[in-house]
Each structure stands twice: as C-alpha cells, then as structure tokens.
Amino acid sequence: MNHFPLFADLKGRTAVVVGAGLVAERKIVLLRAAGARVVVSARAAHPQVLARAQAGEIDLRLGxxxxxxxxxxxxxxxxTSDREQNRRVAAAAGMRRLFCNVVDDPELSSVQVPAIVDRAPITIAISSGGAAPVIARRLRERIESLFDPALGALAALAQRKRPAIRQALPQLRARRAFYDWLLDGPVLGALRRGRAAEAESLxxxxxxxxxxxxxxxxxxxxxxxGDPGLLTLRGLRALNEADVILADRLVSPAILAMARRDAQVIDVGKAPGGPHESTQAxxxxxxxxxxxxxxxVVRLKGGDPMVFGRGGEELQHLKRHxxxxxxxxxxxxALACGxxxxxxxxxxxxxxxxxxxxAHRRADASGPGRPGAMRDGADDRTRVYYMGVERLPELRARLLAEGHAPxxxxxxxxxGSRPEQRTLHATLGSVAEEARRHxxxxxxxxxxxxxxxxxxxxxxxGETLHTAAAGQPAEPQQTAA
Known part of the structure; x- marks a missing residue:
C-alpha cells in the first residue's frame, strides 16, 4: 500500500486553493461540498470562480x-498551470507540515484526491496514488452503478436510530442480522420511493x-x-440483490451473466405456440x-415488463396475495429496434x-382488434407490432382492408440490438413473402x-436487407456497428 487512506473532516476548517481556473473550480466544488472554508489565491480568476466570490461562497485573494x-x-x-509556482506552494505547505495536493502532479503531492462515489454519509474513494487517475475514474463509474442512491438516506436513518438499535439488540450477532435486514428489506425500498416516514415506521x-x-x-x-449495455443501473442493482431470478426466454445470456453469482436462476420462458397460460400460472x-x-425474487423480462410483458397480470396476482x-x-x-x-x-x-x-391476444378474446384505421386517408402514424412475424399475412390483409397502400x-x-441483428426493408404488399424468403x-x-x-x-x-420492392437492391448490406 503506497498511500494511507484517510477521510478528512474539513467542516468549518480552512482549505487554501492556489489557482482560479476551471481545474481549481472543480476542487473548490469538492471542498465546499465537504463543508470547508475555501480561500483562493490567484493573479486572475475564471468567471465561475469570480461569481462564487461575489456570492460569498469563497474568499478570493487576487495577487x-x-x-x-x-x-x-x-x-x-x-x-495552477505553472509547475514552478505549484512547487513553491508544495514547499510552503511542507514547511508547515500541511498536506498538499498538486493537481495532476503526484511527484509534488503529499496527498491525493481520489475518485469519489458519494452516498453521504457513505463515501467510497478510489485512488491509484496518482499513477493512473483515468483508471480510478473508470472504476468509480462501475462502482457508482452498483450502489443504490438511497443508501445515504439509509445510513443517515441508521445513524439516528443507532442508540435504539443498540438498546433493543445488545447482542452483536443480533445487531448484525438487523443491519443485514436494513440493507435487504423494505426500509431501503421505502427510502428509494421517497417515503421517509414509512421507512422509519418499518x-x-x-x-x-x-x-x-x-x-x-x-x-x-x-x-x-438484448444488448447488456442497455440494462438500466437500477436493473443491474436488482440482479445483484436477487436470491431467485425467474428469467424469460428472450433474456440474453450476457445479461444473466451480470447477476449475483449465487442467485438461483429458473427458466420460465414461453416458446412460441407453447402452453402459455399454464406457464404463466x-x-x-x-x-x-x-x-x-x-x-x-427478480422476475426478469425482455424489453419492458409493462409493455406486452404481462407485467400488469403479475402485479395483480402479487397484490392479491x-x-x-x-x-x-x-x-x-420498439424503442431499441427502431x-x-x-x-x-x-x-x-x-x-x-x-x-x-x-398480434397476441387471449384465446377467448373476441374480434381481430383494430390497431388504428386510417382517418380521412391520412397515413401520418408509425405502427409497431410485437410478436407478429407468424401472423404477417393476416396483419397485411387487415391493414390493406383499412385502406393502406400496398x-x-x-x-x-x-x-434487435444483438450482434445477430438483421433488418429487412420491404413494402406492405411484399413484406410477408420477403420475410418468408429471408x-x-x-x-x-x-x-x-x-x-x-x-x-x-x-x-x-447489424445487417440490412433491402428488397427490390422497397426500391433498393436485394442483396444484404452490412452496416457499421
């Protein structure tokens, strides 16, 4: 370990920043967030730094x-941008036994400013000791995605209730189990939804x-x-919280690989033409x-669970129970494929x-369904159909009957969004035959x-297939990806 990690309490204490450019401004922001009284020394100041001085946020000494x-x-x-000036500042700090950070110059620095994940009062700091700050920043990005933004509120609540927790649970093992429950149970969920009173009551x-x-x-x-890069940060955190994952057929292996390693994964996918209702039960x-x-339990669905994913039915069942x-x-x-x-x-x-x-409806649903007929011959709407490849001939017939042009x-x-993506361009009149041909x-x-x-x-x-009917050559073209 080349550096000893510390967390400094700077509330109400003076921190001196020499330099007043944009680099100095970023340090000023961090120091003010930590509650420091910031004194800035520079011959000239960037307008943002000047604005802070005029607002009384910092003490600016020009000269x-x-x-x-x-x-x-x-x-x-x-x-500052002058290394000799930075060297004089570092020497003056050393004479006074003060820690000094010289921005982007680990040789002159006696202390490093880490990359920070802020979930106050929880703070996670990552440092490379000045050797590779870009790597530290990249690590911060990855760590940032794993920690719920509500963790800070949870830690603050636990801090306020610490005496009560110690009194109610004097045994260390019981207290540890309680804190595990705080992290994994409903209190964090209530804080995530902004319900502080409910969290405290729980x-x-x-x-x-x-x-x-x-x-x-x-x-x-x-x-x-399908593209794992399109999974949301909250979705990634959920996969790392899961004890059990009920995964659909369309969930890509790359996304399942991001889940907690010891989670139980159960395949509940529905194959086309299979017994859907019994599987849903x-x-x-x-x-x-x-x-x-x-x-x-994470019920993991391809796409969005509330868009043709039976999410509503599943919520109703959970609510009833x-x-x-x-x-x-x-x-x-629809958004990703487009x-x-x-x-x-x-x-x-x-x-x-x-x-x-x-294109899928309940077996007992009556009527073919009308996704929207033309009005006054206008055709100013984009229509997107899920799960309809096997029903292309019927879909085409319906749209033509509504008055759409072939x-x-x-x-x-x-x-869509996967490495094997293919896009076929055709017309309404030819789409069923072209889909079968390709x-x-x-x-x-x-x-x-x-x-x-x-x-x-x-x-x-991905690969783009232009058909002659669509006004382009029939051979496939590979687009950059």
Whole structure:
C-alpha cells in the first residue's frame, strides 16, 4: 500500500486553493461540498470562480501567492498551470507540515484526491496514488452503478436510530442480522420511493419485535432488448440483490451473466405456440412461493415488463396475495429496434403519432382488434407490432382492408440490438413473402409507416436487407456497428 487512506473532516476548517481556473473550480466544488472554508489565491480568476466570490461562497485573494495564507490552513491544493509556482506552494505547505495536493502532479503531492462515489454519509474513494487517475475514474463509474442512491438516506436513518438499535439488540450477532435486514428489506425500498416516514415506521416495528420478519419481495425488471449495455443501473442493482431470478426466454445470456453469482436462476420462458397460460400460472406460483420464504425474487423480462410483458397480470396476482413488489422499467423493443435500425418512430415530416400493438391476444378474446384505421386517408402514424412475424399475412390483409397502400414502407427487425441483428426493408404488399424468403424468425419487430423507409439510409447496426420492392437492391448490406 503506497498511500494511507484517510477521510478528512474539513467542516468549518480552512482549505487554501492556489489557482482560479476551471481545474481549481472543480476542487473548490469538492471542498465546499465537504463543508470547508475555501480561500483562493490567484493573479486572475475564471468567471465561475469570480461569481462564487461575489456570492460569498469563497474568499478570493487576487495577487501573488503569499505563503502566510497557509498559516491557518488544514489542507492545501495547488492548481495552477505553472509547475514552478505549484512547487513553491508544495514547499510552503511542507514547511508547515500541511498536506498538499498538486493537481495532476503526484511527484509534488503529499496527498491525493481520489475518485469519489458519494452516498453521504457513505463515501467510497478510489485512488491509484496518482499513477493512473483515468483508471480510478473508470472504476468509480462501475462502482457508482452498483450502489443504490438511497443508501445515504439509509445510513443517515441508521445513524439516528443507532442508540435504539443498540438498546433493543445488545447482542452483536443480533445487531448484525438487523443491519443485514436494513440493507435487504423494505426500509431501503421505502427510502428509494421517497417515503421517509414509512421507512422509519418499518424500522421501529422491527425493533419492537426484536426479530425483523423475513419479508420477501418481487422486482419486475425489464432486461431491455438484448444488448447488456442497455440494462438500466437500477436493473443491474436488482440482479445483484436477487436470491431467485425467474428469467424469460428472450433474456440474453450476457445479461444473466451480470447477476449475483449465487442467485438461483429458473427458466420460465414461453416458446412460441407453447402452453402459455399454464406457464404463466407456474410463474405466478413461483413468485409467491419464493417471496413468502423471505427471498428477493427478480422476475426478469425482455424489453419492458409493462409493455406486452404481462407485467400488469403479475402485479395483480402479487397484490392479491399480499406480496411486496417494485417495477424496474426496461427499454422496450420498439424503442431499441427502431434506434438500432436507424428508424425514427416519429418524424415531423412523416409521423406525428406512434402506435404499439401486439398480434397476441387471449384465446377467448373476441374480434381481430383494430390497431388504428386510417382517418380521412391520412397515413401520418408509425405502427409497431410485437410478436407478429407468424401472423404477417393476416396483419397485411387487415391493414390493406383499412385502406393502406400496398407500397407503404415496412421494416422487420430481427434480434434487435444483438450482434445477430438483421433488418429487412420491404413494402406492405411484399413484406410477408420477403420475410418468408429471408427466413425472418422471432424475436422480430414489425415497423409500418413512412418512417420505416428512413432506415435504408440511416441504418448503423447489424445487417440490412433491402428488397427490390422497397426500391433498393436485394442483396444484404452490412452496416457499421
């Protein structure tokens, strides 16, 4: 260990910053966030630093650096562009046995400013000792994604209740179990939703019983369309909280690989043409059973759980059985497939509205469903159809019957956002035959409307298949990715 890590309490104490450019401004922000009284010495100041001085946030001393400024300091930062000046500041600090950070100069520094993950009062600092600050910043980005923003509020609540916790639970082992429950149980969820009073009440009830109940919960998590980079930060944290993961067929292995290593993963995917209702009943039973055993259950769905993902049905079932739940949205396939195929779903010149529809309905549902007939011959809408590749002939017939032209542009996006993505461009009149000819398979999304044609020019990811009917050569083209 080349450096001894410390956390300095600077509240009300003087920190001197020499230099007043943008680099110095970033250090001023950090020092003020820590509660320090900041004195800045510089010959000239950046407008942002001047504005802080005029607002009374800092004490700005314009002119040559005077070493006497350090006599009242607890910490010194040298942030000028002149290395000799920085050397003089570091020497003056050393004479007074003061720690001095010289920005981007570890040789002159006696202390380093780390990359910081701030969940006050919890603070995580990452340092490379000045050897590779870019690596430290990258590590901070990764660590940032793993820690819930509500952890700071949880730590503050635990700090306020610490005497009560010690009194109610004098045994160390019991206290440790209680703090584990605070991290994993409903208190953190209440704070995440901004319900501070509810969180405090939950903590108080648990203390009164001295044995917090094992309260399970279900998180409905949208995994996005397949690219693991499109998983949300909250979704990633949920995967690392999970005791049990109920995963859909369309969830990519790369996303499952990001989950907690010891989580139990159960495949509950529905194959096309399979017994969907019986499978859904099994999913309902698994969610309730594992949650009642005090486990954190992640119901992991491709795309977004509330867009054609039966998320509503599952929430209703959990509500009926008194199971706590949360919903973590994901990027739905329509947004991802359109973006990755270079197809804007709305456009001022071509589409002023957007309709999302599914070709799948309950077996006992009556009527074919009308995703939106034309009004007065206008065709200013983009239509996106989920789970409709096997029903392309019926979909085409319905749209033609509604008055849409056979030449209306269409696009089929297969495996959207994944390395094997293919986008087929055709027209409404030819799309069913072209999909069969190119063996387009589920998962695939159907985009119908004038905006679909823009993807022939704007595509940037995966393989693009232009058909002759769409006005382009029939051979595939590989776009940059």
């Amino acid at each position: 040559d650096f005077d070493p006497a400024l350090l006599d009242e300091a607890w910490l010194v930062v040298a942030a 903590l108080g009830r648990a203390l009164s019983t001295r044995t917090p109940p094992p309260e399970g919960k279900v998180l409905l998590v949208g995994a996005g369309p 099994r999913i309902h039973a698994l969610m309730v059973s594992h949650a009642r055993q005090g486990r954190c 008194g199971i706590a739940y949360e919903v973590v949205p994901g990027i739905t396939a 973006a990755y195929a270079g197809i804007p779903l709305t456009h001022r010149d071509h589409a002023q509205s957007l309709t999302l529809s599914t 030449g209306l542009p269409c696009a089929l996006v297969e495996n 063996a387009i398979r589920s998962p695939a999304l159907i985009i119908v409307g004038e905006t679909a044609a823009l993807g022939m020019d704007l595509a940037w990811f």
